[in-house]
Amino acid sequence: MSQTSVAEHPAEIAASNIGGISETEVSFSPGVTVLTGRNATNRTSFLQAIMAALGSEHASLKGDSDEGHVELTLGENVYRRALEREGGTVVMGGEPYLDDPEGADLFAFLLENNEARRAVARGDDLREVIMRPVDTDAIQAEITRLETRKRDLDDRLDRLDSLDDRLPELEQRRTRLEDQIEDKRTELEAKNTEIENADSTVDDTREQKSAFENALDDLQSTRSELDNVRYRLDTQRESIQALEDERDDLETEVADLSGTPAGDISELDSEIERLRDHKQSLESTISQLQRVLQFNEQMLDGDNPELQNALQETAPRTTANGDGDEDGALTDQLLADETADETTVCWTCGSEVDREAIDETLESLRSLREERAHERNELSSELDELTSQRDALRNERDQHERLQRKLDDIDREIDEREETVDELTSERDRLEDEIGELETDVDELEDQDHSELLDLHKEANQLEFELGRLENDLEDVDEEVQSVEERLDEREDLKRERADLQDELADLRTRIEQLESEAVEEFNDHMETILGILEYANIDRIWIERTERTVREGRRKVQRSVFDLHVVRSTDDGRTYEDTIDHLSESEREVTGLVFALAGYLVHELHEKLPFIVLDSLEALDSDRIAALVEYFSDYAEYLVVALLPEDAAGLDESHERITTI
Structure with a gap:
């Protein structure tokens, strides 16, 4: 709802x-x-x-x-x-x-023992209290996921940038091929004209001419096939060289990685799980202590009258001499009013005990709760550190495995291309032998009278072969240009996705800082307004300053934000000076704690849900x-x-x- x-x-x-x-x-x-x-x-x-x-x-x-x-x-x-x-x-x-009451318990359910209220009075770490509902583990996990995706995008964009550099080369090559094809066609047309002029002067039989032309056609076709094989052979060798260069780069990159042993990650997982179990146990203990304290505080405050009455009825009543007569009961009744403020009925054994003894026990329980809370906070810091370390190792392991898979793919492709090179080499040798035989056949058909015409046909065949090769090269270049352009079209989408990821990462990385700043701003604004409304004498300002301090988290020292609470007072002669929270009256401390809780209520947007x-x-x-x-x-x-x-x-x-x- x-x-x-x-x-x-x-x-x-x-x-x-x-x-x-x-x-x-x-x-x-x-x-x-x-x-x-x-x-x-x-x-x-x-x-x-x-x-x-x-x-x-x-x-x-x-x-x-x-x-x-x-x-x-x-x-x-x-x-x-x-x-x-x-x-x-x-x-x-x-x-x-x-579903999750943590924020509400801190900032909306403001009973006497509310932790946000008491944190101000005790001088506790206010930053820890205000940031407790923030799931920093989930934020860090999301940052790790987005960083991995961003690295993938960076790799793809780098490859596309290299394609972008290649596109001008392909355009220049296409232009050169188009010019060469135009020149070759012009040259072939001229050669065909020469053939027609020479052919008209030769008196040759149709059979001789047909045999001669067929031999030339076969020779031209075989030479064209040989040239294609040589071109494919060169292409395969160039591809193998490029793959070998890429393999060298990848092997260098793999060598730079440590190759994280699976055991290291497994040990970290076990340690993280152990610490989480310990933290959960501490939280359970803290919760139990909180309930025990709350119950006992209610009993001391008299918020459970039925149980109090039942205990009063079952409490032992004896006279000074142990007879338990009516005079003794009357004496007890007369003394009750005098001792009411100093003693109470113990709700565990039913006897009269000093309130001070119960207060001392409760204070011991409060100290124990604070010790466990401090231990829980240290565990949280150590968990954050180990989780970050484990995530880094996982990323390194995944990167190592990805590079290794890529190396395996390159090795397989090199093997396949080398097999193709062997096949093409055999095909080239066969075609060279076949061309030798065809050239012998043409020489046998050659007549002294037809030598000039034969030369012209040979030249025309060679031009047609070169023209076909150029046209094939142009077709390959056109296909490559189209492929590059299609791949470059997706670059803008990738850049937009990368920009969105960067914005999201920046937001996640600064989310905690933003929450801290908002909490300080909310507290300072409301505190200033409340002090003006309640008109406390000689308090000019109570405000929180957000600063950086070197603190120990787990096994290392880090820079962390802290909230310093300042109290500024003024003297009768108008001088101002800074005081401490310890010197505030009980009323002033209570108001400060309530405003701190209100700041948490607003900054965590509890008012919306x-x-x-x-x-x-x-x-x-x-x-x-x-x-x-x-x-x-x-x-x-x-x-x-x-x-x-x-x-x-x-x-x-x-x-x-x-x-x-x-």
């Missing part, structure tokens, strides 16, 4: 056993939808249900359920997702809105700034669903749809 048609319909969500939701059905219209309520009212769980239906894997199953479902209806289209607990993990199936943005955890901003930020984001998504506390929701325009019960 297109975005335009989607936006004409309300979105209907039916969910069961998602997060803290047991069962719910909610419908909301295009525009801004505000989920308003206190904590632990399943607002975040409802956002997770939307995300799951759209394709995200970052949704949790209700703690006391083994399966859950969510269904999104947009007009006539229905998108379903099923969650099932298998062996301690949650497996997701069904047919969601998106995903008309949803979900927002949560905006409590660091005051209500006026929340209202301004929501209005700003609403310009870029057909459906903007935001979870807010009642006091923050009060600052939004009353025309926005509100959902208070889930």
Whole structure:
């Protein structure tokens, strides 16, 4: 369904056993939808249900359920997702809105633990985050394919260029042949006139004259045949020489190639496969850690009240002396309010534990997730390097095999032409013997009185033979000119195809650079506008600078783009100075992270295929700034669903749809 048609319909969500939701059905219209309520009212769980239906894997199953479902209806289209607990993990199936949710998870599903938001706050590699949805392996594979096709076109065009140089020579030769044929015809006409004059003075019998002329005709025919054989023999020898020269060139080119052993490529394939398996394992671990963190953060925030209540009911209650009487229970109740902010019920063992201990454990898990993410990024770099190395070896191997096949073809053609030379040599020797015999016959028929006439006939026969040879040469030249012109006609098509390939290659080679530049431009423009709208004191500018830096990728050092985040502040006396992200307030960091996510949403054109943005955890901003930020984001998504506390929701325009019960 297109975005335009989607936006004409309300979105209907039916969910069961998602997060803290047991069962719910909610419908909301295009525009801004505000989920308003206190904590632990399943607002975040409802956002997770939307995300799951759209394709995200970052949704949790209700703690006391083994399966859950969510269904999104947009007009006539229905998108379903099923969650099932298998062996301690949650497996997701069904047919969601998106086939690949990676970009949406980064730039459209903006919950508290969204990676794009947190990357700014933690000072992570922003360039890596913004470029993660780009399939660089696929781009490199396409570049390799186009480069191979371009080399083939270059070879064909080089051969055509050599033909282009030959065409003027052929034209000159054709002109010379036409002039020679004209001269030869004039000379033959004159010779025939002499024969007629001489013939009229000779009193000869018809039989003698006929025998004499027949002998001359046979001699002329045999000489013509011999000349053709000699011409074909010379042509074959010239072709053999040309083939031998080409073979020498190819052998030199083959010698320059290393002759890539198949084992090298096989070893690289195995290593690439091993690294991919390792990367997939890391991604699975990162995903599991993300789900564990998300679940535990929800439990700490109280977004699963049913499970919390169940744990409270089963938690042990004892007095100071262990009797468990009513006085002890009353004491526990009186102390509950004092310790509520410091302790919580552990959802694994049901006992009271310090929140700080859980926070420390979660921080350890976050550190582990970041370590695995860093390891995954290094693996990606090493995979890129090995893939490029393997592709280069494959190209070299293919080139070696292509040249070897061409050498084999040339060797076969040389053998065939040498056999033809042997046959033509034998034919030439036979014809020379036959001509000797025919010349003897003509000499026997020659009469002293007919010697002048005989000489004239011989000269005429020789002229006719030379004329026939010239006409044959002209016919061969005409055919070659026509063949060259036909082949040259395709050169323009090949040049156009080559130009298109060059443009496509240039686009592919600069696509990553273009995306980086667009991301920086989008962030800087929106950040400047947002800072003007939200009116943060003494912040003049927050902007990203795209620079080049030498970094290590796998086993080598390369130049790579990096995004440097700059914060410019001003003092009361008007002086400006550069600050760091660490010195931003929580509110300022949150806004910066959200604008960074919006830049990714736009630069990856998610707005064209995903008309949803979900927002949560905006409590660091005051209500006026929340209202301004929501209005700003609403310009870029057909459906903007935001979870807010009642006091923050009060600052939004009353025309926005509100959902208070889930």
